[in-house]
Amino acid sequence: MDSSRVYDIVVLGPTGYTGRLCAEHIVKNLPTNLKWAIAGRSLAKVENVARELRTLNADRTEPDTLAVQLNQDELNTLAQKTRLIINCVGPYHLYSTPVVEACATNGTHYVDATGETPWVKKIIEKYHETAKSSGAIVIPSLGIESAPADILTWMVVKRVREELSCDTKEVTCALEEMKSSGASGGTLNTILTSFDALTISEVLSSTKPFALAASTPPKNVPSESFLSKVLGVRTVRDLGTLASSPTAIADIAIVHRSSTLMREFYGPRFYFRQFVRVRNNFRGVALHFLFMIGLALLCLPPVRWLLQRIIYQPGQGPTMEASQNDRVEYRAVATADDKTAAPKRVLGKLKAQSGMYVFTGLLMAEAAMVILHNEEKVRRTSRGGIVTPATLGQEFIDRLENVGVTFESQVLNN
Secondary structure, X not given: OOOXXXXXXXXXXXXXXXXXXXXXXXXXXXXXXXXXEEEEOOHHHHHHHHHHHHOOOOOOOOOEEEEOOOOHHHHHHHHHHEEEEEEOOOOHHHHOHHXXXXXXXXXXXXXXXXXXXXXXHHHHHHHHHHHHHHOOEEEOOOEOOEHHHHHHHHHHHHHHHHHHOOOEEEEEEEEEEEEOOOOOHHHHHHHHHHHHHOOHHHHHHHOOOOOOOOOOXXXXXXXXXXXXXXXXXXXXXXXXXXXXXOOXXXXXXXXXXXXXXXXXXXXXXXXXXXXXXXXXXXXXXXXXXXHHXXXXXXXXXXXXXXXXXXXXXXXXXXXXXXXXXXXXXXXXEEEEOOOOOOOOEEEEEEEEOOOHHHHXXXXXXXXXXXXXXXXXXXXXXXXOEEOOHHHXXXXXXXXXXXXXXXXXXXXXOO
């Protein structure tokens, strides 16, 4: 990429809840000589954010402030000025397709925090080859959906390959704990507007485990019992009692894109599942049915109309004080594909002591730095185009550990 571009990073949408937190992480943690800017539709609002950021780090080079409308001419101009755009403008399915197009066309790297699998599927179909040709590395879903599950899975697969010298047959991931002060207005608005925008066929297509696969899925994949499917609960060795996870659809699709982009690393029979840890079967069944009832209610326009009037508005969310005790922990068990009666297993853990939106801002900012420092390696690993958080590899884990995220792994005894 042309090193003469004006900026290393542009944060697009810094006036939103997640965008502001991402900008704060840059101010507090990234190199002070970073050439960067913050950009949004209202210059006055962007300048207000810049003034507030100034108080966080006196040594920081201040960002330039840019007014950018979400049309192709202005987005192309923006993309040509910077090496990478961190896009925080959601709902992504409403506003961000032109941003991806501008980056893919101009060879500009791109990351975002979407959890909107149908939209990711559309941009892959439209812009993957364009981005690949231009040299752009485009990584959607670099927030709480779906970076933690994806990079944790990559870590346990790496441990299987290095210590057990074989492919991985399966990874089961569990959200072990999540203490959250609540969802932001942007997240809730995304959920509600997605139901308005999507057809039934698009929804069903995006729920398939290999909806975003980059190559042919494995022929034979594990299946669950009829009872587990109906009741939504099962017991998994090393992980305990598990129930249906609200983030499973997005995370499963992204992890399977990683495994089909890097098939030689994961193995030809790799399969991924995700759930949430619960105390007992009763809680698991209750959680499953509450989740299903909630989805059914969201299909009703009057319910969505009512929710839009009582939830946080876009740009709003839990206060920092309310989020002080937030935390999240994921666990994943990888089963070696060693074709024995009792294949060996690797247990991995990821822990973050922060609010979910602080964590999301951190993930995007640190991923951006990995791309800027390791462009050729990421492109070689992923083969370029629209790829996944896991393609950032060990460098991503190292950077996350440096800002307080904990990773652990161990080979389990049979």
